[in-house]
Amino acid sequence: MTIQQPVEPVPPTSGGRVAASTSTSSRGTRILGFAVLAGLVALVIFGVFISPPDAELGETIRILYMHVPTVSAAYVAFVVTAIASGMYLWRRSEFWDLLGASSAELGVLFFALTIFNGMMWGKITWGVFWRWEPRLTTTTVLFLTYLGYLAVRQVPSNVRTRGTVSAVIGILAVVNIPITHKAVDWWRGLHQEKTIFGTVDPDMRGTQLFTAYLALVVFLGLFVWLLIHRFRLAWLTERAEDRGLDTAIAERRAEA
Amino acid sequence: MIRDAALVAGKDLRLEWRSRVGIGQVLPFAVLCVLLFAFALDPDRNILERATAGLFWMIVLFAAVLTVQRTFAVEGDDGVLDALRLSGLSPASIYLGKVAALIAQLVVLEVVLAVAMAVLYDTTFRGWLLVAGIAGLATLGIAGAGASYGVVGLRLGGAETLLPLLLLPLLAPVLIAATRGFDIAFGRAAGPGWPWAALLGIFAVVYLGLGAILFRPLMEDA
Numbered sequence: 001m002t003i004q005q006p007v008e009p010v011p012p013t014s015g016g017r018v019a020a021s022t023s024t025s026s027r028g029t030r031i032l033g034f035a036v037l038a039g040l041v042a043l044v045i046f047g048v049f050i051s052p053p054d055a056e057l058g059e060t061i062r063i064l065y066m067h068v069p070t071v072s073a074a075y076v077a078f079v080v081t082a083i084a085s086g087m088y089l090w091r092r093s094e095f096w097d098l099l100g101a102s103s104a105e106l107g108v109l110f111f112a113l114t115i116f117n118g119m120m121w122g123k124i125t126w127g128v129f130w131r132w133e134p135r136l137t138t139t140t141v142l143f144l145t146y147l148g149y150l151a152v153r154q155v156p157s158n159v160r161t162r163g164t165v166s167a168v169i170g171i172l173a174v175v176n177i178p179i180t181h182k183a184v185d186w187w188r189g190l191h192q193e194k195t196i197f198g199t200v201d202p203d204m205r206g207t208q209l210f211t212a213y214l215a216l217v218v219f220l221g222l223f224v225w226l227l228i229h230r231f232r233l234a235w236l237t238e239r240a241e242d243r244g245l246d247t248a249i250a251e252r253r254a255e256a
Numbered sequence: 257m258i259r260d261a262a263l264v265a266g267k268d269l270r271l272e273w274r275s276r277v278g279i280g281q282v283l284p285f286a287v288l289c290v291l292l293f294a295f296a297l298d299p300d301r302n303i304l305e306r307a308t309a310g311l312f313w314m315i316v317l318f319a320a321v322l323t324v325q326r327t328f329a330v331e332g333d334d335g336v337l338d339a340l341r342l343s344g345l346s347p348a349s350i351y352l353g354k355v356a357a358l359i360a361q362l363v364v365l366e367v368v369l370a371v372a373m374a375v376l377y378d379t380t381f382r383g384w385l386l387v388a389g390i391a392g393l394a395t396l397g398i399a400g401a402g403a404s405y406g407v408v409g410l411r412l413g414g415a416e417t418l419l420p421l422l423l424l425p426l427l428a429p430v431l432i433a434a435t436r437g438f439d440i441a442f443g444r445a446a447g448p449g450w451p452w453a454a455l456l457g458i459f460a461v462v463y464l465g466l467g468a469i470l471f472r473p474l475m476e477d478a
Contacts, residue, residue, distance in 0.1 A: 089473050145425040148418070155412045164477050165408050168470045169422065172404060175466065176426050179459055183429035186451065187436065 024232035032225050039218035046211040054208065063121045065211055069219030071114040071139065076223060077107030078146065078174055085170030088163055094238065097163040100170050102230040104149050106223060111143040134188040138181050145173050257349045264345065264353025269360055271330055278361050282322050283368050289315040290372045299377070308379045309438035313394070313431050315369060316362065320398050320427075321420050323361050327354060328406035337410065341475055351403055351471035355464065358399035366391055383441030386449045390437035393456035397430050400463040407474045430459055 025033075047065045054061035084100030087093075118136045119129040130136075149169050153162065204212060272278050293311050297303045304311070331337045340350060373379045381387055402423060409419045437452035439445035 089470075089477075092477075141425050141428045144421070148422040148425065151418055151421055152408070152412065155415055155418065157412055160477065161411055164473050165411050168404070168408065168474055171470065172401070172426065172463070172466060175462055176429070179429045179455070179462070183432040183455060186455075187432045 022236065024229045024236065029225060029228050032221065032228075036218060036221040036225050039214070039221060043211070043215055043218050046207065046214060051207045051211045060121055060124050061208065063117050063124075065215045066219075067114060067117045067121065068212065069215045070110045070117065071135075072216060073219045073223040074107045074110035074114060074139075075177070076220065077103045077110060077227075078142075078177065080227070081107065081149075081170045082174035085167035088167040089171075092163075094159075094163075094235075097159075097167070098234040098238070099227075099231055101153055101166060102234050103227055104146055104153075104170065105230060106226055108143065108146050108150060110219075110223070111139055111146070114139050115143060132188060134184045137188070138184045141180050141184070142173075142177060145176060149173060257346065257352070260345045260349035261352035261356060264350050265356035265360070268327060268330075268354065268357035272326075272357070272361065277326055278323065278364070282319050282326070282361075283365060285322065286315050286319045286365055286369050287372050289318065290369070290376055294376065304377045305379070306444065308373055308377055309442065309444070310431075310435045312366075312369060312373060312438065313434045316366060316394075317398070317424060317427055317431060319365050320358075320362060320402055321423055323358060323365070324402040324406040324423070325409065325416060325419055327358055327361075327403075328410045332410050337475070347472040347475045348468040350475070351468050354403045354406070355399045355467070358402055359395055362395045362399060366395065380442070382443060383449075386437060386441035386453070389453050390434055390441065390449070390456065393453055393460055394430050394434040394437075396460035397456055397463055398427060400460055400467050401426055404463070404467040404470060404474070407471065411474060430456060433459075 043065070047062050051062070051065070053059045057064065080103040081100045084096045084103060088096035088100060115136065118133075118139070122131060122133070122136070123129050149166060152166050152169055155162070157165075290311075293307075293315075294304060297307065331340065370379075370381060374381065405419060405423045405426075408422065409415050412418065433452040433455045436445065437449050437456070440447060440449040440452070
């Protein structure tokens with residue numbers, strides 16, 4: 001992935017803030033990317049063709065192979081955001097700010113996937129796309145919470161304000177995860193119904209267990225790969241903006 | 257710290273009393289919501305009676321968003337926030353003062369709302385101890401989280417449309433717990449009420465603690 005250079009490169013005399021590279025990939029990410037790609041192919045083979053249908057869940061277990069990893073990756077993403085937020089408030093470095101924002105974006109993406117594949121599972125199991133199933137409800141509330149975080153990043157403000165405000169929200173939001181879980185669990189506790197996790201056979205063995213773990217590893221790998229690229233893109237965007245300003249100043253000086 | 261917080265709360269409440277925004281705008285809005293829900297849900301089909309607890313807390317949340325916005329909007333004019341920073345008060349005490357002022361306004365709102373519902377929906381408020389406990393803890397939580405997000409909105413240049421998106425999903429557990437707690441107190445739902453009160457208590461403690469800590473970076477470094 002590369003970004004467009006808006007202007008001609010300026011000499012390093014302009015504060016030494018010129019980005020060394022304009023690409024988001026490196027040797028490490030290419031290796032990781034190929035490994036994840038191979039993992040995804042293997043996952044499709046195991047998840048769709050090799051793994052037998054479940055005794056209780058039937059063919060819908062194949063959706064579960066994707067549901068569990070996407071929701072896990074989302075939670076990992078929000079924990080990364082919270083840690084990066086705390087580190088930003090402590091260290092005040094651009095690195096932590098951009099890492100937190102990049103991770104939150106991916107968390108929202110994985111939550112959207114979770115809600116989508118949860119609804120697919122619901123359509124097959126319940127006959128409707130939506131029931132107030134605890135996990136799905138919690139995910140949707142938290143999805144909206146983090147949409148707010150992303151909306152804050154979009155508000156035009158200076159870098160320091162954006163960083164501080166979003167770091168605070170990153171911390172306030174992550175604390176709400178267990179509280180929302182508990183509240184929704186108790187709320188739905190009165191309405192016993194087939195849930196997306198409630199019917200999973202805890203004694204998953206053999207190919208099913210292997211596929212479930214393979215899916216988890218592959219999706220966490222995918223998250224890491226996407227995070228590195230998203231972070232580098234955010235970093236380069238900031239550099240391109242710096243460079244745009246430097247060039248504009250140089251042009252005005254040349255006019256004089 | 258308590259004295260400083262009382263100073264800030266007193267200032268806010270005096271401002272509110274003199275401007276009459278809460279009494280003249282937020283309270284009528286809450287009563288209007290009571291009417292509008294009746295129009296939407298048809299008062300003759302017993303839906304209102306069953307939904308009273310949920311509607312009560314929905315209206316409180318909507319009105320709380322307005323109150324939070326108002327409480328911090330007064331700090332946005334003429335660099336008042338900078339003056340507050342230079343006043344020598346600690347950020348934590350300013351935060352607690354803001355929370356206290358919010359609590360006072362929300363309690364008035366809840367009392368007016370309860371009276372309006374008792375009259376218009378024919379609601380009988382029973383189980384007073386549980387109702388008071390649930391309302392008190394929920395109000396603490398709403399004010400604690402609201403004050404943090406209020407200053408966030410102020411820092412982002414009064415992003416009015418952003419505050420509901422930020423605050424309401426965060427308050428979803430409060431809505432669930434307070435509604436269930438009220439339903440149990442009213443005798444419309446079975447089960448013990450104390451776990452809901454405990455959940456509200458945990459929410460309040462967590463967000464008051466975090467708010468007191470995170471108010472400093474929001475005030476000084478944003």
